[in-house]
Amino acid sequence: MIVVKLGGAEGLDHDAIADDVAAHWAEGVRLVLVHGGGAAATRLGEALGVPPRFVTSPSGHTSRYTDRATLEAFTMAVAGGVNKAWVERLQSRGVPALGLSGLDGRLIEARHKRSVRSVERGKTVVLRDDHTGAVERVDAGLLRLLLGAGFLPVIAPLAASHEGAAVNVDGDRAASAIAVALAADALVLLSNVPGLLRDFPDEASLVPRVAIADVDDALAWAQGRMRKKLEGAAAAVAGGVARAVLADGRCPAPLRRALAGHGTVVA
Amino acid sequence: MIVVKLGGAEGLDHDAIADDVAAHWAEGVRLVLVHGGGAAATRLGEALGVPPRFVTSPSGHTSRYTDRATLEAFTMAVAGGVNKAWVERLQSRGVPALGLSGLDGRLIEARHKRSVRSVERGKTVVLRDDHTGAVERVDAGLLRLLLGAGFLPVIAPLAASHEGAAVNVDGDRAASAIAVALAADALVLLSNVPGLLRDFPDEASLVPRVAIADVDDALAWAQGRMRKKLEGAAAAVAGGVARAVLADGRCPAPLRRALAGHGTVVA
Numbered sequence: 001m002i003v004v005k006l007g008g009a010e011g012l013d014h015d016a017i018a019d020d021v022a023a024h025w026a027e028g029v030r031l032v033l034v035h036g037g038g039a040a041a042t043r044l045g046e047a048l049g050v051p052p053r054f055v056t057s058p059s060g061h062t063s064r065y066t067d068r069a070t071l072e073a074f075t076m077a078v079a080g081g082v083n084k085a086w087v088e089r090l091q092s093r094g095v096p097a098l099g100l101s102g103l104d105g106r107l108i109e110a111r112h113k114r115s116v117r118s119v120e121r122g123k124t125v126v127l128r129d130d131h132t133g134a135v136e137r138v139d140a141g142l143l144r145l146l147l148g149a150g151f152l153p154v155i156a157p158l159a160a161s162h163e164g165a166a167v168n169v170d171g172d173r174a175a176s177a178i179a180v181a182l183a184a185d186a187l188v189l190l191s192n193v194p195g196l197l198r199d200f201p202d203e204a205s206l207v208p209r210v211a212i213a214d215v216d217d218a219l220a221w222a223q224g225r226m227r228k229k230l231e232g233a234a235a236a237v238a239g240g241v242a243r244a245v246l247a248d249g250r251c252p253a254p255l256r257r258a259l260a261g262h263g264t265v266v267a
Numbered sequence: 268m269i270v271v272k273l274g275g276a277e278g279l280d281h282d283a284i285a286d287d288v289a290a291h292w293a294e295g296v297r298l299v300l301v302h303g304g305g306a307a308a309t310r311l312g313e314a315l316g317v318p319p320r321f322v323t324s325p326s327g328h329t330s331r332y333t334d335r336a337t338l339e340a341f342t343m344a345v346a347g348g349v350n351k352a353w354v355e356r357l358q359s360r361g362v363p364a365l366g367l368s369g370l371d372g373r374l375i376e377a378r379h380k381r382s383v384r385s386v387e388r389g390k391t392v393v394l395r396d397d398h399t400g401a402v403e404r405v406d407a408g409l410l411r412l413l414l415g416a417g418f419l420p421v422i423a424p425l426a427a428s429h430e431g432a433a434v435n436v437d438g439d440r441a442a443s444a445i446a447v448a449l450a451a452d453a454l455v456l457l458s459n460v461p462g463l464l465r466d467f468p469d470e471a472s473l474v475p476r477v478a479i480a481d482v483d484d485a486l487a488w489a490q491g492r493m494r495k496k497l498e499g500a501a502a503a504v505a506g507g508v509a510r511a512v513l514a515d516g517r518c519p520a521p522l523r524r525a526l527a528g529h530g531t532v533v534a
Contacts, residue, residue, distance in 0.1 A: 075351045076344060076348040079347045079351050080345070080350075081343040081347060084368060084370055087371060088433045096372060097372070101351060104367070105363055146372075
């Protein structure tokens with residue numbers, strides 16, 4: 001059982017990923033895919049007059065501020081557009097893909113954060129009406145029900161709040177929580193870089209391995225989105241997943257390469 | 268077991284419908300919802316620069332011409348926006364709703380029509396690159412799997428073609444095929460009119476009952492969308508569903524009223 005997170009940034013080779021997922025599926029490997037959709041949500045939001053607003057927290061994390069209009073654009077782009085495009089790509093290769101969001105059947109439950117702290121011109125301000133959630137629980141039973149019936153679940157990064165409202169969740173943390181809930185053998189996070197880079201964006205500075213004891217050190221210098229991916233990988237390993245691999249989604253056979261250890265292995 | 272089709276036009280009382288579905292669910296009635304999304308798809312398509320193009324076939328049916336760009340906007344609006352909004356509305360009322368499209372897991376299989384004949388200024392032209400499908404088969408096993416696990420399926424009107432591509436299908440026909448596949452006790456089609464009107468739009472001309480033997484006569488004078496609803500209702504009854512009701516989705520307790528016989532009963 002392998003959980004694969006497909007990054008939502010531009011540059012991934014979608015056909016190569018779909019070919020490789022289909023090849024693994026045909027070999028009997030059971031998989032769950034979790035996708036992002038940041039670039040698609042940004043494009044749709046801009047077309048609808050709700051351009052993205054990224055905020056940086058006092059601890060240095062960057063996230064998408066999600067008011068209700070942004071959540072609605074995000075839902076259309078990610079749970080509609082990106083999710084069904086992956087389902088179609090896989091089905092056209094004979095894979096019985098079934099797309100859901102984490103909202104559906106309360107597959108992913110999250111704590112609704114409601115407000116977010118943002119550092120703007122050196123001052124911390126609080127933004128209300130945020131529809132972002134922190135992943136708390138995954139319904140492994142629903143995923144096992146679908147896997148047992150022969151489907152490959154494809155999951156969009158939404159979740160249900162305690163009150164049953166839709167919230168936007170981080171796709172890397174969602175994939176990590178799913179890998180833990182399913183006791184997966186591996187979590188593979190594919191993105192548009194080769195893995196964790198010591199000197200971003202110098203791809204020759206790829207770090208091949210991060211021991212779980214060294215994750216905090218690496219988090220001190222990791223940049224941008226790679227911090228969240230590293231946190232997700234570490235949480236999966238801490239939760240019992242044997243290894244997590246941060247790997248390149250732009251090359252042929254990206255999943256096979258990742259499982260062979262190309263990229264950054266966290267274990 | 269009741270299958271409810273929620274029309275995609277403007278004017279339905281979404282909160283009244285969600286309240287009534289939740290009340291029936293709490294009473295132990297098992298339900299499957301199928302929704303439309305025409306108005307939402309039109310709004311999104313217009314914002315994205317792909318306004319809808321409606322075509323009228325030589326036999327007088329009006330349908331949405333769906334080139335690839337239109338299909339992508341339709342998918343975002345309907346499988347993303349409308350579907351997740353219904354799931355959220357139901358979950359906030361305690362109903363374990365789970366949204367899917369007919370593409371997912373090949374829940375609905377359709378024959379890809381590819382081209383559509385359109386009467387334009389008295390001449391019949393053939394439009395290529397159409398991504399519309401005719402519903403052929405429903406995977407009742409997948410719906411029973413979800414219902415048996417305690418979920419209320421909420422279905423967006425897409426389907427998988429024989430080749431695994433996404434196609435847009437008529438929501439009324441999809442709901443009818445689902446009702447037949449599940450051997451439902453009733454099919455309720457809620458829209459923004461009280462039912463079949465002899466003199467559209469005069470609501471006092473509501474036809475309370477159409478016997479299955481008289482459907483062809485009614486199809487000769489029924490107008491617009493109501494023709495497709497009547498065809499869907501008749502196909503459900505011909506397929507073994509005890510009754511189909513064309514009913515008003517703008518009033519309080521619309522489902523309870525429909526099941527009590529308000530609207531047009533086809534049996």
